[in-house]
Amino acid sequence: MNIDLLKNIFFKKIIKSRLFQFMVQLPLVVIFLLVIVAGIQGIPDPGLNIATIATWTVWWVGIVFLIFFLGAAWCLICPWAALADWIERLSFWKKTDGISFEKKWPKFLRNRHPATIFFIVVTWFELGIFITYSPFYTAYVAFGMLFITVLITLVYEKKTFCRYFCFVGGIVGMYSNLSPVEIRSKSEDVCKNCKTKDCITGNEKGYGCPIFEYPGGMNMNSNCILCTECIKTCPHDNMTFRLRPFLTDLVSGFKGRFDESLLILTLLSLTLLHGFTMLPIWTTYAGKAFNEDYYSYMLNFTLAELFFCAVVILIHLLLSILIKFSLGKNSNYDLKSIFTRFSYAFLPIAFFYHLSHNIHHLDMEGLKIVPVLSDPFGYGWNLFGTREWQPFSIIGMDSMSAVQTFLLLLGFLSATYIAYTTTRLITENKKSLLPMIPFILVAIFYGFVTFTFNFQPMVMRTVSFLG
Numbered sequence: 001m002n003i004d005l006l007k008n009i010f011f012k013k014i015i016k017s018r019l020f021q022f023m024v025q026l027p028l029v030v031i032f033l034l035v036i037v038a039g040i041q042g043i044p045d046p047g048l049n050i051a052t053i054a055t056w057t058v059w060w061v062g063i064v065f066l067i068f069f070l071g072a073a074w075c076l077i078c079p080w081a082a083l084a085d086w087i088e089r090l091s092f093w094k095k096t097d098g099i100s101f102e103k104k105w106p107k108f109l110r111n112r113h114p115a116t117i118f119f120i121v122v123t124w125f126e127l128g129i130f131i132t133y134s135p136f137y138t139a140y141v142a143f144g145m146l147f148i149t150v151l152i153t154l155v156y157e158k159k160t161f162c163r164y165f166c167f168v169g170g171i172v173g174m175y176s177n178l179s180p181v182e183i184r185s186k187s188e189d190v191c192k193n194c195k196t197k198d199c200i201t202g203n204e205k206g207y208g209c210p211i212f213e214y215p216g217g218m219n220m221n222s223n224c225i226l227c228t229e230c231i232k233t234c235p236h237d238n239m240t241f242r243l244r245p246f247l248t249d250l251v252s253g254f255k256g257r258f259d260e261s262l263l264i265l266t267l268l269s270l271t272l273l274h275g276f277t278m279l280p281i282w283t284t285y286a287g288k289a290f291n292e293d294y295y296s297y298m299l300n301f302t303l304a305e306l307f308f309c310a311v312v313i314l315i316h317l318l319l320s321i322l323i324k325f326s327l328g329k330n331s332n333y334d335l336k337s338i339f340t341r342f343s344y345a346f347l348p349i350a351f352f353y354h355l356s357h358n359i360h361h362l363d364m365e366g367l368k369i370v371p372v373l374s375d376p377f378g379y380g381w382n383l384f385g386t387r388e389w390q391p392f393s394i395i396g397m398d399s400m401s402a403v404q405t406f407l408l409l410l411g412f413l414s415a416t417y418i419a420y421t422t423t424r425l426i427t428e429n430k431k432s433l434l435p436m437i438p439f440i441l442v443a444i445f446y447g448f449v450t451f452t453f454n455f456q457p458m459v460m461r462t463v464s465f466l467g
């Protein structure tokens with residue numbers, strides 16, 4: 001079922017070249033810097049400034065499509081990580097010793113909790129103070145992300161920021177377990193007998209795995225940032241890049257990690273919150289309250305964010321208790337392990353809701369990038385002659401409903417399949433599917449919520465309702 005892409009000599013040569021990552025990063029770095037400059041210098045209209053359109057309509061939606069087909073490919077081309085690496089390594093592609101102080105990240109923070117908290121805080125800024133409607137604030141968020149990445153890269157060893165702190169990397173990592181690509185070792189035996197473990201230590205051809213993984217033993221995509229260093233460094237040519245069926249990591253007997261399960265549930269809550277804040281019921285209230293009684297608005301938004309997080313976690317706890325109960329007293333699986341394993345089954349629900357919600361934004365607003373490319377600052381330029389070009393909807397409203405429904409259904413079916421394989425793995429009586437009943441009820445509940453959110457009229461990102 002798997003297709004080894006490195007069997008293609010030409011592709012292998014490209015991946016093994018040190019120039020490769022630099023070449024794919026460079027265009028993104030240029031766009032990223034343009035976003036920062038346009039956000040600060042350009043006009044404040046979110047529909048006419050490239051900062052808001054490129055970030056919230058094209059990138060925030062495009063990244064989910066990218067994961068769907070290419071897993072963590074975003075991390076391979078990530079512009080703020082590229083700039084941080086170039087500064088720390090004092091090199092664009094050649095391997096160097098770098099100038100980082102190489103401090104060790106505190107042990108108690110060696111998990112995904114910092115990324116989860118960072119995600120909650122950024123969402124608070126993003127939706128609470130309407131960053132998506134402000135080119136200026138968008139530029140500051142981009143600059144802030146760059147600043148933190150450079151700082152942590154200069155102080156701490158390897159890519160500590162990517163492994164523990166970056167919420168974008170956390171989201172990409174969790175979702176890429178669903179994706180059809182992976183970097184893995186070809187033979188366990190070759191790795192077992194390998195004395196040098198260059199994939200960890202690095203050699204003259206490249207760096208040791210920058211996110212503290214042992215590439216030879218990796219069996220999930222959660223942490224891999226597809227940097228391809230292990231392919232370059234393995235002296236036995238034992239690492240490969242291959243295509244595989246969707247969902248592979250989540251139906252192959254994984255154990256999961258508790259910190260990741262909290263990130264997944266936060267991801268589900270905040271994805272639902274994103275949808276909720278686009279509904280007229282919220283925007284009508286928020287548009288008024290933001291201008292008239294800012295502090296009470298902020299308090300209500302903060303409570304709404306905490307409410308979404310708490311409800312999703314409580315529902316999952318209740319579900320885990322019911323599953324534990326249905327397994328009987330003799331089960332070897334404790335509540336924490338059930339909580340952790342079943343949380344991964346909600347990844348497709350969050351992922352396909354994210355896709356189905358954002359495909360609408362992309363269709364209605366994505367093509368605004370064409371006129372804006374000619375006039376990125378909104379100054380009235382016409383660099384490529386496309387400024388007057390009129391964006392249009394490609395899918396259209398009628399087909400959009402069908403596409404969104406299909407995506408939500410795909411999320412529900414994928415979630416059910418993951419829960420089914422997890423249930424088969426943990427039930428003593430392999431035929432007992434009792435734990436599936438509460439899971440399906442909860443999945444139907446989320447299906448109902450996401451379906452309802454999707455089919456309300458939705459406020460667009462590039463048209464500010466704040467007055």
Ligand code: SF4
Nearest residue numbers: 075078081162166169
């Ligand atoms: S983990 Fe974050 S900083 Fe690192 S490459 Fe991915 S998105 Fe960029």
Ligand code: SF4
Nearest residue numbers: 191194198199216234
């Ligand atoms: S991936 Fe290569 S370098 Fe790493 S342990 Fe396996 S054989 Fe050794």
Ligand code: SF4
Nearest residue numbers: 209224225227228230
């Ligand atoms: S070195 Fe290999 S395992 Fe580690 S992040 Fe890069 S591609 Fe993934």
